[in-house]
Amino acid sequence: MRFHWPRRVSARVLLIQVVLTTGVIMLVTGLFLAPLGRQLDDQAMRQALSIAQTAAAEPGLARDLTTTAPDPAGPVQTRAEHIRRATKALYVVVMDTRGVRWSHTDVSRIGRHVSTDPKTALSGREIMQIDDGTLGRSARAKVPLRDGGGDGRIVGAVSVGIAYDGVHDRLLAAIPSLLLHSGAALAAGVLAAWAVSRRLRRSTHGLAFADISALLDEREAMLHSIREAVLALDAGGRIRLLNDEAQRLLELGQDAVGRTLGDVLPPGRTAEVLAGRVDGADLITVCGGRVLIANRMPTGDGGAVVTLRDRTELELLGRELDATHGLLDALRAQDHEHANRLHTLLGLLELGRHDAAREFVAEVSDGHRASAEQVAERVNDPLLSALLVGKSAIAAERGASLRVSPNSGLPDAVVDPRDLVTVLGNLIDNALDVATLVEVEVRAEGPTAVLRVSDNGPGVPPGMRERIFTEGWSTKESPAHRGRGLGLALVRRLAERYGGAARVTARAGGGAVFTVVLPEALGVRPPTEVGELR
Numbered sequence: 001m002r003f004h005w006p007r008r009v010s011a012r013v014l015l016i017q018v019v020l021t022t023g024v025i026m027l028v029t030g031l032f033l034a035p036l037g038r039q040l041d042d043q044a045m046r047q048a049l050s051i052a053q054t055a056a057a058e059p060g061l062a063r064d065l066t067t068t069a070p071d072p073a074g075p076v077q078t079r080a081e082h083i084r085r086a087t088k089a090l091y092v093v094v095m096d097t098r099g100v101r102w103s104h105t106d107v108s109r110i111g112r113h114v115s116t117d118p119k120t121a122l123s124g125r126e127i128m129q130i131d132d133g134t135l136g137r138s139a140r141a142k143v144p145l146r147d148g149g150g151d152g153r154i155v156g157a158v159s160v161g162i163a164y165d166g167v168h169d170r171l172l173a174a175i176p177s178l179l180l181h182s183g184a185a186l187a188a189g190v191l192a193a194w195a196v197s198r199r200l201r202r203s204t205h206g207l208a209f210a211d212i213s214a215l216l217d218e219r220e221a222m223l224h225s226i227r228e229a230v231l232a233l234d235a236g237g238r239i240r241l242l243n244d245e246a247q248r249l250l251e252l253g254q255d256a257v258g259r260t261l262g263d264v265l266p267p268g269r270t271a272e273v274l275a276g277r278v279d280g281a282d283l284i285t286v287c288g289g290r291v292l293i294a295n296r297m298p299t300g301d302g303g304a305v306v307t308l309r310d311r312t313e314l315e316l317l318g319r320e321l322d323a324t325h326g327l328l329d330a331l332r333a334q335d336h337e338h339a340n341r342l343h344t345l346l347g348l349l350e351l352g353r354h355d356a357a358r359e360f361v362a363e364v365s366d367g368h369r370a371s372a373e374q375v376a377e378r379v380n381d382p383l384l385s386a387l388l389v390g391k392s393a394i395a396a397e398r399g400a401s402l403r404v405s406p407n408s409g410l411p412d413a414v415v416d417p418r419d420l421v422t423v424l425g426n427l428i429d430n431a432l433d434v435a436t437l438v439e440v441e442v443r444a445e446g447p448t449a450v451l452r453v454s455d456n457g458p459g460v461p462p463g464m465r466e467r468i469f470t471e472g473w474s475t476k477e478s479p480a481h482r483g484r485g486l487g488l489a490l491v492r493r494l495a496e497r498y499g500g501a502a503r504v505t506a507r508a509g510g511g512a513v514f515t516v517v518l519p520e521a522l523g524v525r526p527p528t529e530v531g532e533l534r
Contacts, residue, residue: 017193025186041139044162045128049141051087052160053126055080055094056145063148065094065102065156072107079103090138090163094145096156097122105135114159118142121157130164137164228307229292235302237261237275249308251288269470274306284311286489288497332397378404379442380412387421388440391428400432405441410449413522419494420521423451426487427514431455435511448500449521456511465504491516 055061064075071077080092080103091105099118104110115134120127121142128141138161145156223230229246233239237260242252256264265271270287272278273294283294293309341360348357375392379385388404395402414420424440431438435455443450460468469492488502491514495502500517507513 017196018190021186021189021193025189041130044139044164045130045141048089048139048160048162049126049128049143051083051089051092052141052143052158055083055092055160056143056158058083059148061094061158062145062155065096065145066147070100070102070111072110074102076102077104077107077110081105087160090135090161091159093159093161094156095159097154102156109134116159118157118159121159122154124154133161135161135163138162139164228309231274231306231308232299233261233274233304233306239264240303245310246308249287249290249292249310276304286493288493291490375404378406378408379410381410381414381417381420382412383417383421384410384414384424384442387424391425391432395432395438398432400436400438402428402432402438402440405439405452408440408442410442410444411522414449415521419498420449420451420518423491423494423516423518424453426491427451427453427516430487431457431512431514434458444522447520447522449518451516451518452513454507454511454513456507456509459506459510459512460504468504469502494518 058079061076061079064079068074068076076094080094083089084092084105092103093101093114094103095101095114095118099114099122101110101112101114116131121144124144126141126143128139130137130139132138133140140159140161142157142159144154145158147153147155223241223243226243227245229249230241230243231239231246231250232241239257239259239261242250242256247253247256250265250270252264261271261275265274265287269278270285270292273283273285274296276296276298281295283296285292285294291311291314293311294306296304296306298304345357345360348354348360375388376385379388388402392402420442424442428438428440431453434457437456439454441450441452441454469488492502495516495518498518498521500519502514502516505513505515
């Protein structure tokens with residue numbers, strides 16, 4: 001029959017652990033029994049050697065061996081049997097220098113030659129061995145028997161044997177105890193494996209290996225295909241996972257995995273939101289010039305999963321919608337203004353005052369042309385000058401005044417006019433919301449662009465001059481199509497990206513002055529590109 005592995009992870013792990021535990025216990029038991037057998041053999045041989053040495057040292061044994069004949073009832077046999085019974089040895093054999101027995105357990109063998117070679121013992125050396133003899137296999141020892149006189153002459157040898165069956169029985173007697181302890185260890189191992197399996201089953205929700213593999217593949221495919229950024233954090237705030245969109249929005253590399261948020265992100269609101277130090281849902285933050293919407297969901301292990309949505313395009317569309325509304329209001333106001341002027345012109349014509357009508361038309365057209373040409377002369381970049389002209393019309397419709405400072409002077413060599421449009425547009429919009437007089441100064445200091453917008457509004461208290469540049473801070477109610485509190489944050493992010501700064505100070509006579517410094521924002525533009533922009 002073909003063996004089938006269990007499908008569940010917990011069951012498979014339990015089976016593997018039981019097999020490994022059983023194998024280890026069997027291996028340890030075998031490794032213990034092998035030296036135990038050798039130890040028992042050595043112990044039996046040393047016991048035989050000790051008995052042989054004691055018998056050889058028996059007073060009068062050497063004298064009886066040399067003065068009497070081999071006899072089953074002789075003194076040598078009597079002494080040997082006394083020693084054998086006292087030590088429970090298998091045999092105690094005393095032999096002369098010719099190898100003839102003078103004692104033996106079987107008295108019929110007395111007077112016969114020994115079955116093993118006695119030359120080693122008769123040469124004066126002791127020997128221990130496991131060998132087969134006339135009484136079977138035994139652990140034996142042989143020692144020389146010396147004359148009791150002063151010369152120590154060898155007159156024979158003593159051979160003692162311990163029954164090997166006794167050694168084997170001792171080994172077998174140790175096995176049940178060993179198996180009992182091994183069984184207890186195996187039971188403990190199986191119980192521990194079962195506990196681990198139960199814990200693993202709860203952790204994996206009883207899934208099979210194939211299910212886990214499929215879930216992992218599906219997770220990877222889902223994470224890298226969705227258009228939302230996903231960031232997983234552990235309990236220590238280290239990044240465990242981030243998908244491709246998270247790397248793009250946060251400008252991180254794959255090496256960010258395993259590092260803390262503080263190591264890969266600069267201090268600021270983005271790091272605070274991702275770390276969970278700012279509460280709330282759909283939190284707005286700005287990272288690298290991108291407007292992001294963040295949501296954070298804690299996990300059971302103390303970590304969290306953060307999702308980020310890129311709202312930059314939506315924010316830009318919202319600002320364009322606001323600009324469109326402003327332009328519509330400006331056109332509506334201009335429509336009323338033109339209607340009034342046409343009525344005035346019509347009245348002059350009906351009264352026959354043609355010269356006055358001609359002067360009135362020239363005065364109105366020259367005023368508009370002079371205002372636009374004045375802006376174009378001081379700000380050569382087409383996009384920026386168009387922005388200022390449009391904002392002037394919106395300011396006029398609101399009853400405010402927008403003017404360009406006489407100190408302004410900006411060449412058309414702007415590296416990225418869109419960034420300067422973003423900065424000026426946000427600053428002018430904020431100023432027009434609270435003031436009736438707005439002055440814009442745009443000038444170049446080498447390759448650095450300095451943008452300054454001042455107003456006669458209520459100003460900014462000293463304690464709030466840093467908070468106004470944080471994401472989400474605003475004193476105005478948010479419109480339905482987009483959030484508030486992002487304009488100044490975007491301005492500071494753009495300035496920091498250029499290596500510059502954005503700050504606010506007090507205006508003489510009341511109000512606020514916003515200054516933005518953009519190093520390396522000006523460069524040399526090819527003539528063809530300048531012509532295209534114009």
